[in-house]
Amino acid sequence: MNNIKVLLAEDEASLGMIVKESLETRNFTVFHAENGKIALEKYQKEKPDILVLDVMMPIKDGFTLAKEIRAENKHIPIIFLTAKSQTSDVLEGFNNGGNDYLKKPFSMEELIVRIKALLNRIELKTDTENIKIGNYLFNLTKQTLTFSEEEQQLTHREAQLLFYLFEKKNEVLDRTFILNKLWGNDDFFNARSMDVFISKLRKKLNQDENIQIINVRGFGYKLIC
Structure with missing residues (x-):
């Protein structure tokens, strides 16, 4: 690069x-x-x-x-x-x-x-502009999340994290993997940072009650949708 x-x-x-x-x-x-x-x-x-x-x-x-x-x-x-x-x-x-x-x-x-x-730009194997997450439409390219025509803007890292969660939807996204991939290492401060980003994503997805991001203690996170 x-x-x-x-x-x-x-x-x-x-x-x-x-x-x-x-x-x-x-x-x-x-x-x-x-x-x-x-x-x-x-x-x-x-x-x-x-x-x-x-x-x-x-x-x-x-x-x-x-x-x-x-x-x-x-x-x-x-x-x-x-x-x-x-x-x-x-x-x-x-x-x-x-x-x-x-x-x-x-x-x-x-x-x-x-x-x-x-x-780092994620190498994508899917349509990044029309990702359905429950009743939301996620556009990774534009970093937006839309629900009933109401659009929310995501940060670069929020969008990356949500995409990795989506790729592993209904499965566990390994905590160490994602910390090393997006933060560079898995130390305490980066882990705390990721927890903050997970909380932000939960709030942005809370209009669809069928969507959850759950913490699988000791392993990582799971996007359920």
Whole structure:
């Protein structure tokens, strides 16, 4: 996967330069900003493929920046970089539109795996624009979920997760497999992130009482429809 455009918002100049140069040696194009205000300007100008945002930045923090960008772009993947590790901070990041969460210090290999996992396009063997899930119509290409002409927009990861659940409908979707496929690894924070995304999908599918996403403890999740 070449020529991926990354917007990196990191106020620590030395870390920002290291990450930028490391990604560029691997054929990424990187736009570095040292605060949230500049990052927003570069986002609007450069139209990156993915955002890597430090949480604690001057002028405009990463959560605020993500929330503003999400208001106009529901699809672009967002990874938060932070020294914070409390569950409440993780949840705040996802509630503000984040797709992934990487704790400092981190390895470049881990960051690259997470970037590629978010941008990886599912190789499909079905019609991605007319997937029936109960009384819903799921369009993976457009990342929409429609019920009685009422359309909901899904995020990139919500759409991917729902598709994998659909592919294994009425069977167990292995927890470790999906964590490694969509999040890059199966550590505690990624598992917590997936639980949040499952909860969001349950809410978006709750208009059809015949649809359930159940937790098969110790194994994974099952979409029943």
